[in-house]
Amino acid sequence: MLEFLIFPGLLFTAAAGLITSWVDRKVTARVQMRVGPPFFQPFYDIGKLLIKETCVPAGGAIGLFLLAPLIGLAAVALASTILWRSLLYPQATFVGDLIVLLYLLAMPGLSVILGASASRNPLASLGGSREMKLMIAYELPFVLAVLVPVIQVHSIRLGDLLVATPTALPSGILALLVAIICMQAKLTLVPFDMPEAEAELSGGAYIEYSGPPLAMFKLTRAMMLFTMPVFLVVLYVGGLIVNQGWAGTLLGLVLWFLLVTVIIVVRNTTPRLRIDQAVRFFWGPMTALALIAAVLAWMGW
């Protein structure tokens, strides 16, 4: 319980996620030749939302409306706990925790859909339906890409994936590429930010949220921004960073930072895709690439 609430769980991930979102905002500002927000800005934002009034839409499903952000927050905190536990004690994990993790990482998206459909707002329901289509689109190549290290190591335990040294197979590189693009969609960042689409849906799925529930959604997004790159690092290059001493830790940090940088740069240099383009993209070339990677891994490349 303490692990879930404090160290690798809620509190640690929230702080790390908010710092990551500050890095994101600061780099975005520098790209646009601005000064950018002060270091504690994400913390101020969350603090402000906590003191604001909570408005509930008349005629909406109020229980579900207020429950949805909680589901997403709890899921991402639990996912981070499992991930960090396996990083700290690779032998103490249970068989099949990778599958649990995959489901938990899908929960924040699901909570957005639930909250949007409970809010009885046409723009929110449009955002929710886009989120749903996007999830259906990216989950297939994402799971296929996650399968590649599983096929290489013959285990669905994160601990085994971590201890096994990746042999830099072409299939691993291909799968990492697919996973990075799916991560961008999972974080609903540009070019896959159709569920929010500030310019056309003015907040989309989050439009009716205010006060603490909105704070929870923002926190969930920040925590996902921190957790997803960690997940990819653990999955694809875990063997290089665990049990390798300080050099391994440093390499892990550098790789994590590299992934975050890729996310921020892509987010700042691409326009938003239409939802049908995104679905075609994920079910077409991305799934094909992931399939090729899986077949290559199965053949031992």
Next chain:
Amino acid sequence: MSFAIQALTRSLNVFHLAGSACNNCDIEILDALTPKYDLERFGITLAGSIRHADLILLSGIFNKKASIRARRLYEQAPKPVLAVAVGGCPCTGIIFRGSYNWDGPPGAYIPIDAFIPGCPPKPEAIISAVMKLVQGLRRREIVPAGQPGENGVVLPPTPGTAEA
């Protein structure tokens, strides 16, 4: 309340409410939010939804139909919320004052914290006014106009009902 204001003024989400303005003030407001002025330095960002708003920027004269909508939007905003009138129109009504569709200054039906005169005011004037308001609130020299009463915020009468 003071803690709430401290938290609020460090991270303002601005909602831009244009009530039949001639667009000059709207353009100046958008100018103030461009990278050149970089309001994110002060934690100020633009919000698309009134539910995310902490600061409502009103521009233009609010005619008899727009005033009802403006009041409704103010009621929909989660409290505490600040309101700032940008331009001569919401301050005094200038040349539209007393015209057949004019419904009084927005101060008559929305508690307004600051008025920025000018036709249109420069982005520098808007930023300076908002920052003066923020600093005044932080030092407790200014009391927010929308003071909470027994049953939520005490509001002036709804437009349209006052004269009836």
